[in-house]
Amino acid sequence: MPDDIIKGYEYEKNKYVTMTNDEIEKIKTKKDKTIHIIQFSKMTEIDMIYYEKDYYAVPEVGAEKAFELLRQALLSQKKIALAKTVIGQSEKLIVLYPLKDGLIAKTLYYEDEIAEIPKKVPKMALDKNELDMAKMLVENMTKPFIAAEYKDEYQERLRNAIMQKIQGNDVLAVEDNGNPAGNVIDLMEALQKSLEMSGPHKKAGNE
Structure with a gap:
Protein backbone atom coordinates (compact mmCIF):
# COMPACT_ATOMS: atom_id res chain seq x y z
CA MET A 1 0.00 0.00 0.00
CA PRO A 2 1.24 3.56 -0.72
CA ASP A 3 0.78 4.53 2.95
CA ASP A 4 3.21 1.78 3.96
CA ILE A 5 6.01 3.11 1.74
CA ILE A 6 8.75 4.94 3.63
CA LYS A 7 10.70 7.59 1.73
CA GLY A 8 14.36 7.66 2.68
CA TYR A 9 17.76 8.86 1.53
CA GLU A 10 20.95 6.81 1.96
CA TYR A 11 23.55 9.37 3.09
CA GLU A 12 26.08 6.65 4.05
CA LYS A 13 26.21 2.94 3.32
CA ASN A 14 23.26 1.32 5.12
CA LYS A 15 22.42 4.61 6.87
CA TYR A 16 19.18 6.30 5.87
CA VAL A 17 17.30 9.42 6.82
CA THR A 18 13.55 9.08 6.36
CA MET A 19 11.07 11.76 5.34
CA THR A 20 7.36 11.80 6.13
CA ASN A 21 4.84 13.11 3.62
CA ASP A 22 4.17 16.09 5.91
CA GLU A 23 7.89 16.96 5.96
CA ILE A 24 8.08 16.71 2.17
CA GLU A 25 5.07 18.97 1.80
CA LYS A 26 6.67 21.55 4.13
CA ILE A 27 9.60 22.13 1.75
CA LYS A 28 7.30 22.74 -1.21
CA THR A 29 6.63 26.39 -1.97
CA LYS A 30 3.33 27.67 -3.32
CA LYS A 31 5.04 27.90 -6.71
CA ASP A 32 5.93 24.19 -6.54
CA LYS A 33 2.25 23.31 -6.15
CA THR A 34 1.15 25.23 -9.23
CA ILE A 35 2.15 25.31 -12.88
CA HIS A 36 4.16 28.50 -13.33
CA ILE A 37 5.03 29.67 -16.84
CA ILE A 38 8.70 30.46 -17.56
CA GLN A 39 8.60 31.49 -21.22
CA PHE A 40 6.92 30.97 -24.59
CA SER A 41 8.47 29.25 -27.61
CA LYS A 42 7.56 28.14 -31.12
CA MET A 43 5.98 24.69 -31.33
CA THR A 44 8.71 23.57 -33.71
CA GLU A 45 11.58 24.52 -31.39
CA ILE A 46 11.16 21.56 -29.02
CA ASP A 47 12.46 18.26 -30.38
CA MET A 48 9.93 15.42 -30.01
CA ILE A 49 12.53 13.31 -28.16
CA TYR A 50 12.09 15.52 -25.08
CA TYR A 51 8.37 14.73 -24.66
CA GLU A 52 7.59 12.24 -21.88
CA LYS A 53 3.90 12.04 -20.87
CA ASP A 54 0.68 13.88 -21.69
CA TYR A 55 -1.94 15.14 -19.25
CA TYR A 56 -5.14 17.13 -19.75
CA ALA A 57 -4.76 20.63 -18.30
CA VAL A 58 -7.92 22.08 -16.74
CA PRO A 59 -8.36 25.52 -15.13
CA GLU A 60 -9.21 26.07 -11.48
CA VAL A 61 -12.61 27.57 -10.70
CA GLY A 62 -12.49 31.26 -11.53
CA ALA A 63 -9.53 30.91 -13.90
CA GLU A 64 -11.51 29.79 -16.95
CA LYS A 65 -11.20 33.10 -18.82
CA ALA A 66 -7.43 33.34 -18.32
CA PHE A 67 -7.15 29.70 -19.43
CA GLU A 68 -9.09 30.42 -22.64
CA LEU A 69 -7.12 33.60 -23.35
CA LEU A 70 -3.88 31.65 -23.06
CA ARG A 71 -5.15 28.80 -25.25
CA GLN A 72 -6.32 31.07 -28.06
CA ALA A 73 -3.21 33.27 -27.94
CA LEU A 74 -0.91 30.25 -28.16
CA LEU A 75 -2.94 28.54 -30.89
CA SER A 76 -3.11 31.67 -33.07
CA GLN A 77 0.67 32.16 -32.86
CA LYS A 78 1.55 28.42 -33.04
CA LYS A 79 3.47 28.67 -29.80
CA ILE A 80 3.69 26.73 -26.54
CA ALA A 81 4.16 27.80 -22.93
CA LEU A 82 7.17 26.33 -21.13
CA ALA A 83 6.43 25.87 -17.43
CA LYS A 84 7.57 24.09 -14.26
CA THR A 85 5.82 22.28 -11.42
CA VAL A 86 6.59 19.60 -8.85
CA ILE A 87 5.10 16.18 -9.54
CA GLY A 88 5.72 13.60 -6.84
CA GLN A 89 9.25 14.26 -5.57
CA SER A 90 10.75 15.90 -8.65
CA GLU A 91 10.45 19.21 -10.45
CA LYS A 92 9.18 18.75 -13.97
CA LEU A 93 9.50 20.83 -17.09
CA ILE A 94 6.12 21.10 -18.76
CA VAL A 95 4.90 22.26 -22.16
CA LEU A 96 1.38 23.67 -22.28
CA TYR A 97 0.34 22.70 -25.79
CA PRO A 98 -2.79 24.36 -27.25
CA LEU A 99 -5.52 22.35 -28.97
CA LYS A 100 -8.78 23.39 -30.61
CA ASP A 101 -10.72 22.45 -27.49
CA GLY A 102 -8.23 22.65 -24.62
CA LEU A 103 -4.65 22.48 -23.41
CA ILE A 104 -2.40 19.45 -23.04
CA ALA A 105 0.33 19.49 -20.38
CA LYS A 106 3.28 17.56 -21.79
CA THR A 107 6.04 16.70 -19.31
CA LEU A 108 9.58 16.90 -20.70
CA TYR A 109 12.77 15.01 -20.04
CA TYR A 110 15.73 17.12 -18.94
CA GLU A 111 18.64 17.16 -21.37
CA ASP A 112 20.82 14.95 -19.15
CA GLU A 113 18.06 12.30 -19.16
CA ILE A 114 18.19 11.85 -22.94
CA ALA A 115 20.28 8.88 -24.03
CA GLU A 116 22.65 9.31 -26.94
CA ILE A 117 21.82 7.65 -30.25
CA PRO A 118 23.46 4.20 -29.99
CA LYS A 119 24.44 4.15 -33.65
CA LYS A 120 24.52 7.05 -36.04
CA VAL A 121 23.04 6.37 -39.45
CA PRO A 122 25.47 7.47 -42.15
CA LYS A 123 24.30 10.15 -44.55
CA MET A 124 23.90 8.55 -47.96
CA ALA A 125 24.24 10.28 -51.31
CA LEU A 126 20.85 10.21 -53.02
CA ASP A 127 20.01 10.25 -56.69
Missing part, protein backbone atom coordinates in the same frame (compact mmCIF):
# COMPACT_ATOMS: atom_id res chain seq x y z
CA LYS A 128 17.28 12.78 -57.59
CA ASN A 129 15.19 10.10 -59.30
CA GLU A 130 15.39 7.90 -56.20
CA LEU A 131 14.29 10.75 -53.96
CA ASP A 132 11.45 11.66 -56.33
CA MET A 133 10.15 8.08 -56.16
CA ALA A 134 10.31 8.13 -52.36
CA LYS A 135 8.37 11.41 -52.32
CA MET A 136 5.80 9.96 -54.72
CA LEU A 137 5.31 6.91 -52.49
CA VAL A 138 4.79 9.16 -49.45
CA GLU A 139 2.38 11.38 -51.41
CA ASN A 140 0.33 8.40 -52.64
CA MET A 141 -0.08 7.08 -49.07
CA THR A 142 -0.90 10.46 -47.50
CA LYS A 143 -4.37 10.94 -46.01
CA PRO A 144 -5.86 12.65 -42.93
CA PHE A 145 -5.11 10.95 -39.59
CA ILE A 146 -8.28 9.59 -37.96
CA ALA A 147 -7.44 8.02 -34.58
CA ALA A 148 -10.67 5.96 -34.47
CA GLU A 149 -9.52 3.94 -37.50
CA TYR A 150 -6.68 2.35 -35.50
CA LYS A 151 -6.83 -0.24 -32.73
CA ASP A 152 -4.55 -2.78 -31.07
CA GLU A 153 -5.26 -5.83 -33.26
CA TYR A 154 -2.72 -7.97 -31.43
CA GLN A 155 -4.54 -7.49 -28.10
CA GLU A 156 -7.79 -8.59 -29.75
CA ARG A 157 -6.11 -11.77 -31.00
CA LEU A 158 -4.59 -12.33 -27.55
CA ARG A 159 -8.00 -11.99 -25.84
CA ASN A 160 -9.54 -14.42 -28.35
CA ALA A 161 -6.71 -16.90 -27.72
CA ILE A 162 -7.25 -16.66 -23.95
CA MET A 163 -10.98 -17.33 -24.40
CA GLN A 164 -10.16 -20.36 -26.54
CA LYS A 165 -7.89 -21.70 -23.78
CA ILE A 166 -10.59 -21.08 -21.13
CA GLN A 167 -13.07 -23.06 -23.24
CA GLY A 168 -10.59 -25.94 -23.51
CA ASN A 169 -9.76 -25.38 -27.18
CA ASP A 170 -6.36 -25.28 -28.80
CA VAL A 171 -4.94 -21.93 -29.85
CA LEU A 172 -4.87 -21.82 -33.63
CA ALA A 173 -2.10 -20.09 -35.55
CA VAL A 174 -3.15 -16.87 -37.25
CA GLU A 175 -3.18 -17.15 -41.01
CA ASP A 176 -0.68 -14.69 -42.45
CA ASN A 177 -1.23 -13.94 -46.12
CA GLY A 178 1.76 -11.59 -46.29
CA ASN A 179 -0.39 -8.49 -46.25
CA PRO A 180 -2.82 -8.90 -43.32
CA ALA A 181 -3.76 -5.25 -43.06
CA GLY A 182 -4.87 -4.85 -46.67
CA ASN A 183 -3.15 -1.68 -47.84
CA VAL A 184 -0.38 -1.61 -45.21
CA ILE A 185 3.01 -2.01 -46.84
CA ASP A 186 6.61 -2.24 -45.75
CA LEU A 187 7.94 1.21 -46.64
CA MET A 188 11.56 0.12 -46.98
CA GLU A 189 10.55 -2.87 -49.14
CA ALA A 190 8.45 -0.63 -51.39
CA LEU A 191 11.29 1.84 -51.78
CA GLN A 192 13.75 -0.97 -52.51
CA LYS A 193 11.48 -2.38 -55.22
CA SER A 194 11.12 1.08 -56.72
CA LEU A 195 14.89 1.46 -56.80
CA GLU A 196 15.33 -1.98 -58.39
CA MET A 197 12.76 -1.10 -61.04
CA SER A 198 14.61 2.13 -61.80
CA GLY A 199 17.94 0.31 -62.26
CA PRO A 200 17.64 -0.71 -65.96
CA HIS A 201 16.39 2.75 -66.93
CA LYS A 202 19.37 4.39 -65.26
CA LYS A 203 21.78 2.03 -67.04
CA ALA A 204 20.08 2.54 -70.37
CA GLY A 205 20.41 6.27 -69.95
CA ASN A 206 24.12 5.95 -69.28
CA GLU A 207 24.90 3.84 -72.31
Whole structure:
Protein backbone atom coordinates (compact mmCIF):
# COMPACT_ATOMS: atom_id res chain seq x y z
CA MET A 1 0.00 0.00 0.00
CA PRO A 2 1.24 3.56 -0.72
CA ASP A 3 0.78 4.53 2.95
CA ASP A 4 3.21 1.78 3.96
CA ILE A 5 6.01 3.11 1.74
CA ILE A 6 8.75 4.94 3.63
CA LYS A 7 10.70 7.59 1.73
CA GLY A 8 14.36 7.66 2.68
CA TYR A 9 17.76 8.86 1.53
CA GLU A 10 20.95 6.81 1.96
CA TYR A 11 23.55 9.37 3.09
CA GLU A 12 26.08 6.65 4.05
CA LYS A 13 26.21 2.94 3.32
CA ASN A 14 23.26 1.32 5.12
CA LYS A 15 22.42 4.61 6.87
CA TYR A 16 19.18 6.30 5.87
CA VAL A 17 17.30 9.42 6.82
CA THR A 18 13.55 9.08 6.36
CA MET A 19 11.07 11.76 5.34
CA THR A 20 7.36 11.80 6.13
CA ASN A 21 4.84 13.11 3.62
CA ASP A 22 4.17 16.09 5.91
CA GLU A 23 7.89 16.96 5.96
CA ILE A 24 8.08 16.71 2.17
CA GLU A 25 5.07 18.97 1.80
CA LYS A 26 6.67 21.55 4.13
CA ILE A 27 9.60 22.13 1.75
CA LYS A 28 7.30 22.74 -1.21
CA THR A 29 6.63 26.39 -1.97
CA LYS A 30 3.33 27.67 -3.32
CA LYS A 31 5.04 27.90 -6.71
CA ASP A 32 5.93 24.19 -6.54
CA LYS A 33 2.25 23.31 -6.15
CA THR A 34 1.15 25.23 -9.23
CA ILE A 35 2.15 25.31 -12.88
CA HIS A 36 4.16 28.50 -13.33
CA ILE A 37 5.03 29.67 -16.84
CA ILE A 38 8.70 30.46 -17.56
CA GLN A 39 8.60 31.49 -21.22
CA PHE A 40 6.92 30.97 -24.59
CA SER A 41 8.47 29.25 -27.61
CA LYS A 42 7.56 28.14 -31.12
CA MET A 43 5.98 24.69 -31.33
CA THR A 44 8.71 23.57 -33.71
CA GLU A 45 11.58 24.52 -31.39
CA ILE A 46 11.16 21.56 -29.02
CA ASP A 47 12.46 18.26 -30.38
CA MET A 48 9.93 15.42 -30.01
CA ILE A 49 12.53 13.31 -28.16
CA TYR A 50 12.09 15.52 -25.08
CA TYR A 51 8.37 14.73 -24.66
CA GLU A 52 7.59 12.24 -21.88
CA LYS A 53 3.90 12.04 -20.87
CA ASP A 54 0.68 13.88 -21.69
CA TYR A 55 -1.94 15.14 -19.25
CA TYR A 56 -5.14 17.13 -19.75
CA ALA A 57 -4.76 20.63 -18.30
CA VAL A 58 -7.92 22.08 -16.74
CA PRO A 59 -8.36 25.52 -15.13
CA GLU A 60 -9.21 26.07 -11.48
CA VAL A 61 -12.61 27.57 -10.70
CA GLY A 62 -12.49 31.26 -11.53
CA ALA A 63 -9.53 30.91 -13.90
CA GLU A 64 -11.51 29.79 -16.95
CA LYS A 65 -11.20 33.10 -18.82
CA ALA A 66 -7.43 33.34 -18.32
CA PHE A 67 -7.15 29.70 -19.43
CA GLU A 68 -9.09 30.42 -22.64
CA LEU A 69 -7.12 33.60 -23.35
CA LEU A 70 -3.88 31.65 -23.06
CA ARG A 71 -5.15 28.80 -25.25
CA GLN A 72 -6.32 31.07 -28.06
CA ALA A 73 -3.21 33.27 -27.94
CA LEU A 74 -0.91 30.25 -28.16
CA LEU A 75 -2.94 28.54 -30.89
CA SER A 76 -3.11 31.67 -33.07
CA GLN A 77 0.67 32.16 -32.86
CA LYS A 78 1.55 28.42 -33.04
CA LYS A 79 3.47 28.67 -29.80
CA ILE A 80 3.69 26.73 -26.54
CA ALA A 81 4.16 27.80 -22.93
CA LEU A 82 7.17 26.33 -21.13
CA ALA A 83 6.43 25.87 -17.43
CA LYS A 84 7.57 24.09 -14.26
CA THR A 85 5.82 22.28 -11.42
CA VAL A 86 6.59 19.60 -8.85
CA ILE A 87 5.10 16.18 -9.54
CA GLY A 88 5.72 13.60 -6.84
CA GLN A 89 9.25 14.26 -5.57
CA SER A 90 10.75 15.90 -8.65
CA GLU A 91 10.45 19.21 -10.45
CA LYS A 92 9.18 18.75 -13.97
CA LEU A 93 9.50 20.83 -17.09
CA ILE A 94 6.12 21.10 -18.76
CA VAL A 95 4.90 22.26 -22.16
CA LEU A 96 1.38 23.67 -22.28
CA TYR A 97 0.34 22.70 -25.79
CA PRO A 98 -2.79 24.36 -27.25
CA LEU A 99 -5.52 22.35 -28.97
CA LYS A 100 -8.78 23.39 -30.61
CA ASP A 101 -10.72 22.45 -27.49
CA GLY A 102 -8.23 22.65 -24.62
CA LEU A 103 -4.65 22.48 -23.41
CA ILE A 104 -2.40 19.45 -23.04
CA ALA A 105 0.33 19.49 -20.38
CA LYS A 106 3.28 17.56 -21.79
CA THR A 107 6.04 16.70 -19.31
CA LEU A 108 9.58 16.90 -20.70
CA TYR A 109 12.77 15.01 -20.04
CA TYR A 110 15.73 17.12 -18.94
CA GLU A 111 18.64 17.16 -21.37
CA ASP A 112 20.82 14.95 -19.15
CA GLU A 113 18.06 12.30 -19.16
CA ILE A 114 18.19 11.85 -22.94
CA ALA A 115 20.28 8.88 -24.03
CA GLU A 116 22.65 9.31 -26.94
CA ILE A 117 21.82 7.65 -30.25
CA PRO A 118 23.46 4.20 -29.99
CA LYS A 119 24.44 4.15 -33.65
CA LYS A 120 24.52 7.05 -36.04
CA VAL A 121 23.04 6.37 -39.45
CA PRO A 122 25.47 7.47 -42.15
CA LYS A 123 24.30 10.15 -44.55
CA MET A 124 23.90 8.55 -47.96
CA ALA A 125 24.24 10.28 -51.31
CA LEU A 126 20.85 10.21 -53.02
CA ASP A 127 20.01 10.25 -56.69
CA LYS A 128 17.28 12.78 -57.59
CA ASN A 129 15.19 10.10 -59.30
CA GLU A 130 15.39 7.90 -56.20
CA LEU A 131 14.29 10.75 -53.96
CA ASP A 132 11.45 11.66 -56.33
CA MET A 133 10.15 8.08 -56.16
CA ALA A 134 10.31 8.13 -52.36
CA LYS A 135 8.37 11.41 -52.32
CA MET A 136 5.80 9.96 -54.72
CA LEU A 137 5.31 6.91 -52.49
CA VAL A 138 4.79 9.16 -49.45
CA GLU A 139 2.38 11.38 -51.41
CA ASN A 140 0.33 8.40 -52.64
CA MET A 141 -0.08 7.08 -49.07
CA THR A 142 -0.90 10.46 -47.50
CA LYS A 143 -4.37 10.94 -46.01
CA PRO A 144 -5.86 12.65 -42.93
CA PHE A 145 -5.11 10.95 -39.59
CA ILE A 146 -8.28 9.59 -37.96
CA ALA A 147 -7.44 8.02 -34.58
CA ALA A 148 -10.67 5.96 -34.47
CA GLU A 149 -9.52 3.94 -37.50
CA TYR A 150 -6.68 2.35 -35.50
CA LYS A 151 -6.83 -0.24 -32.73
CA ASP A 152 -4.55 -2.78 -31.07
CA GLU A 153 -5.26 -5.83 -33.26
CA TYR A 154 -2.72 -7.97 -31.43
CA GLN A 155 -4.54 -7.49 -28.10
CA GLU A 156 -7.79 -8.59 -29.75
CA ARG A 157 -6.11 -11.77 -31.00
CA LEU A 158 -4.59 -12.33 -27.55
CA ARG A 159 -8.00 -11.99 -25.84
CA ASN A 160 -9.54 -14.42 -28.35
CA ALA A 161 -6.71 -16.90 -27.72
CA ILE A 162 -7.25 -16.66 -23.95
CA MET A 163 -10.98 -17.33 -24.40
CA GLN A 164 -10.16 -20.36 -26.54
CA LYS A 165 -7.89 -21.70 -23.78
CA ILE A 166 -10.59 -21.08 -21.13
CA GLN A 167 -13.07 -23.06 -23.24
CA GLY A 168 -10.59 -25.94 -23.51
CA ASN A 169 -9.76 -25.38 -27.18
CA ASP A 170 -6.36 -25.28 -28.80
CA VAL A 171 -4.94 -21.93 -29.85
CA LEU A 172 -4.87 -21.82 -33.63
CA ALA A 173 -2.10 -20.09 -35.55
CA VAL A 174 -3.15 -16.87 -37.25
CA GLU A 175 -3.18 -17.15 -41.01
CA ASP A 176 -0.68 -14.69 -42.45
CA ASN A 177 -1.23 -13.94 -46.12
CA GLY A 178 1.76 -11.59 -46.29
CA ASN A 179 -0.39 -8.49 -46.25
CA PRO A 180 -2.82 -8.90 -43.32
CA ALA A 181 -3.76 -5.25 -43.06
CA GLY A 182 -4.87 -4.85 -46.67
CA ASN A 183 -3.15 -1.68 -47.84
CA VAL A 184 -0.38 -1.61 -45.21
CA ILE A 185 3.01 -2.01 -46.84
CA ASP A 186 6.61 -2.24 -45.75
CA LEU A 187 7.94 1.21 -46.64
CA MET A 188 11.56 0.12 -46.98
CA GLU A 189 10.55 -2.87 -49.14
CA ALA A 190 8.45 -0.63 -51.39
CA LEU A 191 11.29 1.84 -51.78
CA GLN A 192 13.75 -0.97 -52.51
CA LYS A 193 11.48 -2.38 -55.22
CA SER A 194 11.12 1.08 -56.72
CA LEU A 195 14.89 1.46 -56.80
CA GLU A 196 15.33 -1.98 -58.39
CA MET A 197 12.76 -1.10 -61.04
CA SER A 198 14.61 2.13 -61.80
CA GLY A 199 17.94 0.31 -62.26
CA PRO A 200 17.64 -0.71 -65.96
CA HIS A 201 16.39 2.75 -66.93
CA LYS A 202 19.37 4.39 -65.26
CA LYS A 203 21.78 2.03 -67.04
CA ALA A 204 20.08 2.54 -70.37
CA GLY A 205 20.41 6.27 -69.95
CA ASN A 206 24.12 5.95 -69.28
CA GLU A 207 24.90 3.84 -72.31
